[in-house]
Amino acid sequence: MCTAATYLTKDFYFGRTLDYEFSYGEEITVTPRNYPFHFRHTENLEKHYAIIGMAHMAGDYPLYYDAVNEKGVGMAGLNFVGNAYYHKEESGKKNVASFEFVPWVLAQCATLDEVRDLITDLNIVDTLFSENLPAGMLHWIISDKSGSITVESMKDGLHIHENPVGVLTNNPPFEQQMFMLNNYMGLSPKQPENHFADKLDLNMYSRGMGALGLPGDLSSASRFARVAFTKMNAVSDDSEEESVAQFFHILGSVDQQRGCCEVSDGKYEITIYTSCCNASRGIYYYTTYSNSQITAVDMHREDLDGSVPVHYPMLTKQQILWQN
């Protein structure tokens, strides 16, 4: 499972957890403005906005999982297996292969409104990157500081939803996830009061009973409710350190520990990495399952007018600061 979230303080933050039982070998990748993007069915982009994010480098081609561009737009792909459906090429539409969708959007849109315009007549097509790389069955969250949308390509066509919570997990489809939040409208960060029955003497027997009733399990629907509640009620200072720390706490609410989610015999889904991009400043912060220290890559320390992607391996070895 995976979870994505946004957070706005002085700057705009965008990130995700990537939960899986194995890794495709991903790297923090900066694609500079003059790397030529050659798309399979639509016009090439020889020059475009610079992008930083997590990608699997297939030769020199960055297959992005999640990224932000230099203008502050962020986008992430999350599993949507069973509901995602990619179509055949159709004339008169903008045909974009599913693996091209992230760079195609981030390369050319400076705002979410530009994304909304760009994706009219979009057709997400089933063209594979290569024969030996089956398509990731995904849905996407696209955001900037003004808000978020969710894009779901399903058998009955393309669905574009406003996403007022700025979070995304996995199945079921987004509209159902949003609907299920109705079930939690009684939740409150305040100390609970007895609304159960006048005739019963129900008491707060401990401090810290805010959010009582928030689902704690790892299902996609429960993670959606939990991260939405955490994010919507999150309070922090607007400094960089506090905002980044708070962002990691928001996604920390849906962290997957090895052992709790067995997907096949002896195979466990874990949070392989958690990212937090400062989308306003082009900085990609991340932690990994085994390395809880925050590591950062800043796109503006690279030559953004270059033409070759720069990629850094994920630092996965635990860093411990000894105090004595």
Ligand SMILES: C[C@H](CCC(=O)NCCS(=O)(=O)O)[C@H]1CC[C@H]2[C@@H]3CC[C@@H]4C[C@H](O)CC[C@]4(C)[C@H]3C[C@H](O)[C@]12C
């Ligand atoms: C597995 C991950 C989702 C994790 C997740 O959501 N786990 C919930 C499990 S659960 O099903 O909900 O239980 C997804 C997220 C992004 C994906 C890559 C996107 C680029 C590229 C697209 C190509 O087409 C295929 C290869 C490619 C490298 C993709 C591989 C894989 O598909 C990635 C890593």
